[in-house]
Amino acid sequence: MYTVHAIPALKDNYIWMIQHQKLKKAIVIDPGCTTAVMDRLEAEKLTLTDILITHHHLDHTAGIQALQQHFPNAHLYTPFPNQAANRLQQQVQEAQRLSFWDQALSLKVIAVPGHTLDHIAFVNAQSLFCGDTLFSSGCGRLFEGSYQQLFTSLERLAQLPAKTAVFCTHEYTQANLAFATAVEPNNSAIHSKQHWVNDRLKNNQPSLPSTIENELHTNPFLRTSHPDVISSVCAHTGSNLQNPLDVFKALRQWKDHFTPK
Template sequence: MQIHAIKAFSDNYIWCLSNSQQCVVVDPGDAQPVLDFCQNHNLRITGILITHHHWDHTNGLPELLQTFPEIPVFGPVNPQIELVTQRLQHHDSLMLPDLGLEFSVIEVPGHTLDHIAYYTDGLLFCGDTLFSAGCGRLFEGSAAQMFQSLGRLAALPADTKVYCAHEYTLANIKFALAVEPMNPALLEYQVWAAQQQTQQLATLPSSIAKECMINPFLRCDSTDLRNAVEAYWHTPVTDDESVFAGLRSWKDQF
């Protein structure tokens, strides 16, 4: 099996999992780049995974289903996504028999209330919940929900590859360095990510191990981060969840 990043809009990635003939795509916000990729690689779509209802993750569904009718569309329990055929909740599982994969579903509310992630051995498709060196904005959920959601993802095996839905890495690193400027792993990662961009290469997938080293939103137990949040907001914080809330609000203003 291969995993390809199909670029869409200015910074979206539509992930395509394929063998020599069939593929499954994740969060197709735009149909045309997916159709072009399938035509160029002689692939037939046999399933679609949706993480949440935002348009840049779902708008390609009608056109894709016209071309590939009657394929399953997996997604969260949210009637707003009308074309989902199999609605999934926390701890549900789904089979992709053409690719020989079984995914577990992880509910990760925060960015949206309906957000889910898909995990199989060594692979995580997390939409807009976890980004490299960052996390999603809280459009619908609370800081407490997102903190818990990120904790679920951080608890996955360290070697899990993290497939985020946007190329936000360099912008996220700028904020991460503002709050943790002496993190050696983060400084090294900045150099690597800048080289990737120079070569017009993706910074993704990341890994859970890497994110636990460089992502401030997964490092809320760090004394340095707690001190930075207290200094920025001029108020003491009492626990890791409060550190997260302070970081997320700080990032919103950054």
């Protein structure tokens, strides 16, 4: 009934558009710019009905005002308060359920702080729109939250059904896999994914969406209890780390300063 499409934007962002072809309506998630979204809407003759925001960073929000000028009836759902007297803005929070297009689509809001304190994700039985919390074979940097918060958020996402499609908002997969290979050089799933991603990018196709199942096999930040990840982190830090949170913290710090060979 609905389909999800990637709109490349800025340097490496993806704005996700959920389209209902029969109704000719659309939802956009994290519009960091306006032009690319308008081009898609006009090409498909779609009406923008809703805008969903995962967190406050400008590369996820810069297109809001112009899009609402073009579509003044478009509802805006954000994790932050309404500061512009926008009558159609609604601050959403943990466990809130949103319904669109006469219940043709529903999404649940889940709090996933870490990258930012206000970060949320939108999820249903098929799809996860996770902003900058979980990336394909990686995770977001810490700008405001704590290691504990981001670790807990990722652990929560890892519990979603295996076939859940993961729609994150940056094309970081190739770089993330380079780091994942450094952490787990003998992980065949990572090597297979590298070949697949390289082919996709060579053909100007996105490496996304991923799936929770794939991330559990190829994302070191979801594998902090795996012996190979623990061993690699201990060797890198020269410490005997066993607690998954400590392993996660060391992994995130390693990735922050990692340069592919």
